[in-house]
Amino acid sequence: MQFPTTPSRDNYDVVIIGGATSGSSIAWHLVNDKSFSGSVLVIERDPSLQFSATQASNNCMRQQFATKINVEIAQYAAEFVKNFGLEFGDDPCVPTPPIRDFGYLYLSDSKNFTEVLREDQKLQSSLGAGTQILSADEVKKDLDSASLNTKDEGCFNAMGMVNWMRMSAVKAGVDYINNEVIEIMTNGDKTEDIKLLSGDRISVKNVVNAAGTRAAQVAKMAGIKNLPIEARRRYTYIFSVDETIPQDLPLTIDPTGVHIRSYGPKDYLVGCPPIGPDIAVDVDDFSFAENAWEEKILPIITRRIPQFNTARITNAWMGHYEFNTFDHNAVIGPHSVMKNFYFCVGFSGHGSQQAPACGRAVAELIVHGAFKSLDLSTLSYSRIPEGRPLVERAVI
Ligand SMILES: Cc1cc2nc3c(=O)[nH]c(=O)nc-3n(C[C@H](O)[C@H](O)[C@H](O)COP(=O)(O)OP(=O)(O)OC[C@H]3O[C@@H](n4cnc5c(N)ncnc54)[C@H](O)[C@@H]3O)c2cc1C
Structure with missing residues (x-):
């Protein structure tokens, strides 16, 4: 997909860093939430996704996990993948069969x-x-x-799902740009602005780190050290x-x-x-x-x-x-101090199937300030500084 390099505005309600499966799922779930009418920008340094984990995925989904929350996340993945085919009937992007x-x-x-x-x-x-x-x-x-x-x-068509979420989000008004976040400006407990490789500067109400293997690098830009990914x-x-x-x-x-x-x-x-x-x-x-x-x-x-x-x-x-070296599980939701800086990272090998539930969860937190459908608080960032791992032993 071709994206412009310049954002259409200089301020956004939500800026998502990383436009692969996690970032696109957040964008999709935001614009499909009836209570949300804000502006969304997705920034992706490589829209071909050639070097993303998403592109490398083996496209499998399973319910055989060892932690309750991961089984529940997988169940929403199956529901999501099966339902979007029904909802968007003859859209050529919809993969068949769903699973x-x-x-x-x-x-x-x-x-x-x-x-x-x-x-x-x-x-x-x-x-x-x-x-x-x-x-x-x-x-x-x-x-x-x-x-x-x-x-x-x-297995399922994980790239089909990403392409479809991206296309649907763009149709619904989300701005996707081909650019790279190089600096994040904070003020006390708030993220205020981000700077792009092109030199553009954008004011933000909420920022989401969906940067995959570069998640620790992006967190560091916001002054968050040692994200264990x-x-x-x-x-x-x-x-x-x-x-x-x-x-x-x-x-x-x-x-x-x-x-x-x-x-x-x-x-x-x-x-x-x-x-x-x-x-x-x-x-x-x-x-x-x-x-x-x-x-x-x-x-x-x-x-x-x-x-x-x-x-x-x-x-x-x-x-x-x-890979999340702390407990091999995703990190979902806001930073403990900087409440407008969100994580959707650290999937440790199961992020293709976790994107629907985790993207929905981050969207709900941004729009409603709370989880509405599936409570993912056990995957919150705060478990890291507090030393409370939620170890998933069924990692392949
Ligand atoms: C070999 C392999 C097999 C796998 N098999 C499966 C499987 O069968 N099932 C499963 O569920 N999962 C699987 N996974 C895991 C899954 O692919 C990942 O967990 C998932 O794709 C992560 O998606 P993401 O969007 O969070 O990160 P990514 O796909 O890595 O995307 C992050 C994006 O952020 C962008 N980015 C980073 N920094 C910046 C910046 N500063 N500015 C702008 N953009 C930025 C990157 O360019 C990238 O496109 C597999 C992974 C691998 C490597």
């Missing part, structure tokens, strides 16, 4: 991890998710058990094979962290964390530092599914998680 619900299949190779899966399954089904535990006999090979949910879980490498490969397996492969998570799913009719998507230590990398470093395909992925996928020995890579990318 390819082949599910996630978590494999366990130990009694301990089976116990974790059982505990998580109890929580998930108490909230209405369809997770089932499969026994060692059902999963065979060297495994102890697995968990699977095929209700509203699988850093870029972490994640590899994805698409490969085709001579002989496919006869049914859709759920997003299957091997105990080593390698995860694989059906992609097209004759190809598969596989991803993994680094082989070496999972450490912070420069936000602009998109190099393949390791040969993850040969050294990590190939031995595992061919052991699990022998006919994958004909695998040929057709595409590959290395993207960055915007």
Whole structure:
């Protein structure tokens, strides 16, 4: 999408820094709130989103989380993705089908991890998710058990959703510009102005940090030090094979962290964390530092599914998680002191599916001063300075 570089006004009710999935969801939910009639500016330094986490996403959604709030967030994601197709019927941007619900299949190779899966399954089904535990006999090979949910879980067209939210927001009057925020001016407990790379200066009533892997950099501009978010490498490969397996492969998570799913009719998507230590990398470093395909992925996928020995890579990318080192969970809502500076950051690998609920939550806080639909206060910024982590252990 082409955007102008200059904003149409010199003051806005809401300025959103970052126009990928989080920023666009906030903008969309703002303009779709009947109580909101303010002005919105979304500033995106790279409208192609080429280097965003959003573009690198494997586009999966799941309800198999270990914290209640993440299951509830996932349930709104499924509802949102299914409903926008209905609401906007023949809009060419609307992806079909909304969710390819082949599910996630978590494999366990130990009694301990089976116990974790059982505990998580109890929580998930108490909230209405369809997770089932499969026994060692059902999963065979060297495994102890697995968990699977095929209700509203699988993959979806995450980029389709972003493009559609952006287009709808622009149609509804949101200004999107191709520019970069380089300075944030504060006055005591308020954010007052922002400065752009082009030299433009804008007065703001509310600012949202939706800057992905650059979230800590943007927070620092506002004097907020040590936001615990850093870029972490994640590899994805698409490969085709001579002989496919006869049914859709759920997003299957091997105990080593390698995860694989059906992609097209004759190809598969596989991803993994680094082989070496999972450490912070420069936000602009998109190099393949390791040969993850040969050294990590190939031995595992061919052991699990022998006919994958004909695998040929057709595409590959290395993207960055915007990893929250504090507790691997999103940070949503205002700063504890600077109340007009909001966060929508730190998704640690599940931000494509969390964008609908988290964007809605930030929009509600701005418009109503409170959560109206789903209370995300457990994800508030204040838990960081107060040292109250909400650890999500189901991180891939
Ligand atoms: C390999 C990989 C696979 C993944 N798979 C999944 C998955 O299957 N399911 C899932 O739910 N999630 C997945 N994720 C995570 C998900 O992609 C991210 O959590 C999500 O896209 C984060 O979106 P965002 O909008 O918050 O951040 P981003 O997509 O990073 O967007 C932030 C935007 O802010 C802009 N920006 C930054 N600083 C400035 C500035 N100063 N001025 C202007 N603009 C600025 C950037 O250009 C960028 O476009 C995956 C991530 C990776 C890397």
